[in-house]
Amino acid sequence: MHKSLSSSESKCCRVCVSLGIRSYSIIIGPNAMEEAVIADHIFGHRLMVVTNEIVERLYFETVVQNFKDFQVDKIVLPDGENIKTLEGLNVILSALLKGRHDRTTTLVALGGGVIGDVAGFAAAVYQRGINFLQVPTTLLAQVDSAVGGKTGVNHALGKNMIGASHQPSIVISDTMTLKTLPxxxxxxxxxxxxxxxxxxxxxxxxxxxxxxxxxxxxxxxxxxxxxxxxxxxxxxxxxxxxxxxxxxxxxxxxxxxxxxxxxxxxxxxxxxxxxxxxxxxxxxxxxxxxxxxxxxxxxxxxxxxxxxxxxxxxxxxxxxxxxxxxxxxxxxxxxxxxxxxxxxxxxxxxxxxxxxxxxxxxxxxxxxxxx
Ligand SMILES: NC(=O)c1ccc[n+]([C@@H]2O[C@H](COP(=O)([O-])OP(=O)(O)OC[C@H]3O[C@@H](n4cnc5c(N)ncnc54)[C@H](O)[C@@H]3O)[C@@H](O)[C@H]2O)c1
Ligand SMILES: [Zn+2]
CATH class of the missing domain: 1.20.1090.10 (Dehydroquinate synthase-like - alpha domain)
Structure with a gap:
């Protein structure tokens, strides 16, 4: 039975995705970005945030606030499904290589399903797989694309035709980000x-x-x-x-x-x-x-x-x-x-x-x- 909710319950909650050693948590709620204990899910001291021009303007600063102890780089892609391609993937991989990121870098996908899919795929293939966090900022990404580990890009001959299965180490779904969603x-x-x-x-x-x-x-x-x-x-x-x-x-x-x-x-x-x-x-x-x-x-x-x-x-x-x-x-x-x-x-x-x-x-x- 699903309950009626009172305003006193305005807290974050956690859902576990059980996949053996690849299990991870999804933290959901208002200001989840602040509440989530992110440091436990980052192994090195370097982060690469992948986002797009719209989400960067709105939420990059908030994300950085929570990564004070880390060296944070960012890649800002254009908005839209068009960047979910091998070319978009190449932009991310090139930035990682130019910045001399090694296998201890953690990639952070900050945005909707498009960013989650292409950034997750970059994390799956860069040096045969690096750690990544999902920070989904659309409702679709929070209930669907950020959960389940499917990552990938489109090909001119078919949508989502190139990809890999790569699970994040944590998903942080901040419901406050939905306020700015069209x-x-x-x-x-x-x-x-x-x-x-x-x-x-x-x-x-x-x-x-x-x-x-x-x-x-x-x-x-x-x-x-x-x-x-x-x-x-x-x-x-x-x-x-x-x-x-x-x-x-x-x-x-x-x-x-x-x-x-x-x-x-x-x-x-x-x-x-x-x-x-x-x-x-x-x-x-x-x-x-x-x-x-x-x-x-x-x-x-x-x-x-x-x-x-x-x-x-x-x-x-x-x-x-x-x-x-x-x-x-x-x-x-x-x-x-x-x-x-x-x-x-x-x-x-x-x-x-x-x-x-x-x-x-x-x-x-x-x-x-x-x-
Ligand atoms: N991996 C999976 O299992 C899976 C599942 C379903 C869908 N998908 C993929 O997800 C993609 C669609 O994701 P989507 O619907 O999130 O689209 P999207 O990522 O394009 O985001 C929609 C729009 O909202 C903007 N936006 C994002 N967050 C915002 C915010 N908080 N405030 C204001 N604007 C914001 C984006 O810039 C974009 O313009 C498709 O490529 C689809 O194939 C993947
Ligand atoms: Zn769908």
């Missing part, structure tokens, strides 16, 4: 929070529904709690399947439809969480057709996404054919057969190829205005 980016992060309720914990979904106004107004206690539960759910799934052999795929609920939308839009105009909002509704509709979910629960999700300001239908010009074509590029396609994540019941997701081709076509037809 509204759309915040809502996009919320769609991943809602996803956790759908796939793993119906009571959490109920809790989000009851507390959505507070979350949307950045209530610190509520945000800390929502991030904590989201991280607990992701950490538990990742711990069972670190290398993505099976169960971890349920984290992709709504993502096959969502990625098809992102591909159609050539990764422009919509942010990831907006495409996932529509994708989750489509996966939910499929689950209704398969009998696991009621019409009422489908409507509850739709209302919730609308309250967040998220889209609930695909881009107007996107057709059934566009979906069919783009969905077959999904990495869950096996032997030419597309597998999808559906809900067996509310709060219990599964990956299956047994959804019935006609049901899938029905979902696409209902959702696409253009034919």
């Amino acid at each position: 509204k759309r980016e915040f809502a996009a992060g919320l769609s991943e929070v809602i996803k956790y309720g759908l796939i793993a914990d119906k009571c959490f979904f109920d809790w989000i529904e009851d507390n959505l106004d507070g979350l949307l107004s950045h209530d610190s206690n509520l945000l800390t709690y929502a991030i904590r539960v989201s991280c607990q759910i992701k950490a538990s799934i990742v711990s069972q399947d670190e290398t993505e052999q099976g169960h971890r795929a349920i984290l992709n609920f709504g993502h096959t439809f969502g990625h098809a939308i992102e591909t159609f839009l050539q990764y422009r105009d919509w942010v990831h969480g907006e495409a996932i909002s529509v994708g989750m509704l489509m996966a939910m509709r499929l689950s209704v057709l398969l009998g696991g979910i009621s019409e009422t629960d489908f409507e509850r999700l739709k209302v919730m996404l609308k309250r967040c300001g998220l889209p609930t239908s695909p881009p107007r010009l996107m057709t059934v054919q566009d979906f069919n074509l783009n969905m077959m590029r999904d990495k869950k396609v096996m032997g030419g057969q597309l597998r999808l994540v559906i809900l067996e019941t509310f709060g219990l997701a599964t990956v299956t190829a047994e959804y019935g081709a006609s049901n899938l076509q029905k979902v696409l037809t209902i959702n696409c205005v253009a034919q």
